[in-house]
Amino acid sequence: MSKITKKQKKIQEMLEGFTQPATAVDAIAKLQEISKETSKFNETVECHFRLGIEVKHADQQIRSTTVLPAGLGKEVRVCVIAKGPKATEAKEAGADEAGAEEIIEKISGGWFEFDTLIATPDCMGMLGKLGRVLGPKGLMPNPKTGTVTMDVASAVKDAKAGKVEFRADKQGMVHCPVGKIQFSKEDLSKNFATLVDAILRAKPASSKGTYIKSLYIATTMGPGIKIDAKNVASEIKELL
Numbered sequence: 001m002s003k004i005t006k007k008q009k010k011i012q013e014m015l016e017g018f019t020q021p022a023t024a025v026d027a028i029a030k031l032q033e034i035s036k037e038t039s040k041f042n043e044t045v046e047c048h049f050r051l052g053i054e055v056k057h058a059d060q061q062i063r064s065t066t067v068l069p070a071g072l073g074k075e076v077r078v079c080v081i082a083k084g085p086k087a088t089e090a091k092e093a094g095a096d097e098a099g100a101e102e103i104i105e106k107i108s109g110g111w112f113e114f115d116t117l118i119a120t121p122d123c124m125g126m127l128g129k130l131g132r133v134l135g136p137k138g139l140m141p142n143p144k145t146g147t148v149t150m151d152v153a154s155a156v157k158d159a160k161a162g163k164v165e166f167r168a169d170k171q172g173m174v175h176c177p178v179g180k181i182q183f184s185k186e187d188l189s190k191n192f193a194t195l196v197d198a199i200l201r202a203k204p205a206s207s208k209g210t211y212i213k214s215l216y217i218a219t220t221m222g223p224g225i226k227i228d229a230k231n232v233a234s235e236i237k238e239l240l
Contacts, residue, residue, distance in 0.1 A: 011223050018030055021226040024217065024236075027225040034219075039181070039222065043181045045217065046178070046220070047174075047195060047196075047217050048173065048218065049173065049214070050213045051199075052207060052208075055170055055171075060206055062166070062202050063145070063168070064145070064198060065145050065166070066163070066166070066197075067163045067164075070187035077116070078115070079098070080095045080155075081126070082123060083122070089153050090152045094156050094157065100123055107133070107134075114139075115159075119141040138165075174199065176195055214226070215227040
């Protein structure tokens with residue numbers, strides 16, 4: 001049996017007497033308290049959902065996006081595949097890179113200095129050959145996530161503002177960041193509420209029974225705290 005570390009012991013001590021499942025606000029406050037004592041960097045705060053869906057059914061697959069009001073706490077590098085006026089529009093909106101054939105050539109050569117890739121519909125044909133490279137990295141533009149669009153200016157601004165994608169895996173789990181632990185408690189709470197609201201809105205009509213079966217909020221190197229999933233819908237109404 002592995003020996004417990006000093007950090008793990010400290011975390012256990014700080015969680016003693018803390019009631020779980022907890023409200024999101026209380027959980028965020030406790031994670032901030034723990035991180036301040038046990039971490040030397042600005043950890044990412046993540047949410048982990050177990051949903052009551054059957055992902056093997058096409059009508060119960062969940063994939064969507066939402067813009068977090070307080071952002072993600074990091075600079076998002078945006079690249080746009082577009083021609084002529086649309087490439088110019090993208091650059092004016094704040095895109096880090098914009099172009100067509102020349103960008104495709106750079107990516108083909110192993111360049112991936114971007115976090116989000118946006119493309120206009122007329123350029124998707126050129127990106128087809130890069131599907132095997134972009135797909136596994138989660139960078140392939142997709143209409144469902146708003147990254148295949150003619151409104152490149154809005155797409156760029158949303159990405160820069162803190163747009164996140166959430167998607168259920170084969171086990172019906174959704175993992176998504178909601179900011180940095182050094183955000184204010186209010187900003188993290190609003191980001192959390194925005195994500196939960198988006199996931200609730202994405203509930204498939206054919207899904208029966210309990211939708212959010214369990215929900216945890218955690219930091220990169222910290223503990224996971226269980227959230228009261230039964231009452232989370234009513235809690236976020238007060239936070240939004």
